[in-house]
Amino acid sequence: MPAGLENIPADLEKVVEAVQDALTQRRSKIKKSIRGSLKPNKDGGYAPKEDHLNIFDLTQNIVKGTQCAVNVVLCAHIALMRKVYCKHPGVKFWDELDKRLAKIRAEAKGDMKQVTRAFRHILTEDQDTHGAKTYELDENTVDTFQEGVDALIEAGAKDALGMRDDA
Template sequence: MSSAFSGPAFRERMLAAAAQRNQSNVTPVPLPPTRKRTRDESSSVAGSDDDQYDTPLPPLLSSLAAGPASRNATVAVRNYAKKQKLRGDQLTQLDAFLSDIQTVREGKLFTLLLAMQNDVGNIITATPAFAVSPQLKTNIQSYSLSVLLSPKLAQYRGELPVQHVWNILKKHGSDLPPGIENILADMKTLTSEIQEQLTQARSSCKKNVRIIRVDDKKNKITIELEPSQHQNLFALAQCFVDGTKCRITNALCGRIALMRDVYLANSGTSFWTDLDNALVLMRQVAEGSEDARDAMFEDLIETDKKLHGTVDIIYQSTHDLQQEVDDLIDATSADAASTATRRDCSPPPEGDSDQLDADGGGGAEAVDTNS
């Protein structure tokens, strides 16, 4: 016989008691009163009602709908404007600006930005074309001579001397407009001026060497001077540095001796080409050895003294400007010796001053266009 506390009847009674206790602990939640939605007959949007206007505006719309600046803010801004020394009409415009709502103020600011953009465009359009100023031309002349008289120069013709002069101008910013390297037309004008000044400098150097001969223009012949009548190397070097900041150094005398040696062999149209080829040959023989290169230039100096007059040359220290040019050339053309190649000699165009020099008709006005 089963106990009264273990039979089905007890189980049912316990379940019923538990269910009744759970129901007594539940707090009824009152339902919100129903309200009929009133439709706005004047609204064109179906289903719109008055409740939608109770929803707060998003932050962006709230900022756009902001009203004029407060009185304190207006006074503070006006005082700041006076410190900036704005004109009276500008202060009036500022007051009107502060009294506008934020949307209008932002619209005015954007309009002013567009107007400023138009003004800048007009200024750029009205800028005159670049022209080489007298000061810039003077600097180019000075740097061109310094480059041609540098013992570090790998070749006298071609793009390399032009690049060296441009690098010096760019380093010092010598009367150059900002960003000129990004304007193709302006760079073309500047490059043409550099080429012209290098041509004039080469012509001057060649005239200094060619005075070892006397041109008989009347009979159209060239008379060779006796060796005793030649300028010695020191006197010739003085002609090269006259009017420049260069000084007579051992390295410069070596270059001048090489020029005279090449000129005696070929004073005609291919003089500068032969001179560049001689430098290439000397670098090939030296194989990168500075001692070997210096020995070759020293031999040229001694040979020049034997042919054109023995003289004790008083060497000077390098001028600061020339030293700067030498260092810059040495840095920018470190691999020029290994990449330079021998160029073929081509006949110059008609009227080339090298030909005029060879014929004795160049004179002081001759311009070397063999560049």
């Protein structure tokens, strides 16, 4: 993006609108992929759970065409989304997902091991419930794109808190 874009309101608004549209489309794709993974039938119900897409295949469908790699962490996050979707498939899905994430954080009381344990439980539950487990998730798969994003977020957080490494 060009330097000083934030000083040109009309151009900045175009960028903001484009990003908002792209995120809306991505959220729609995720929700449709989750619904499709449950193999909906004509009467409004879903196929038997053993016929659902397993979490690995669902996650592959969601990241297709992106720079993301399928890994255990991403599968666990998608498993949480599917769990919430099964209870709240309508327009409140994203709000309910936010509430569920807040609940996980609150129950963990800042302990990342507790957060990890919660996501591990959700992933195991999904693997046992949806589709055949015909895959092995490699816990050592590293998504370099996500690592870069995480590093930028961490650097921004440190900067905001006055904890920069070069200070």
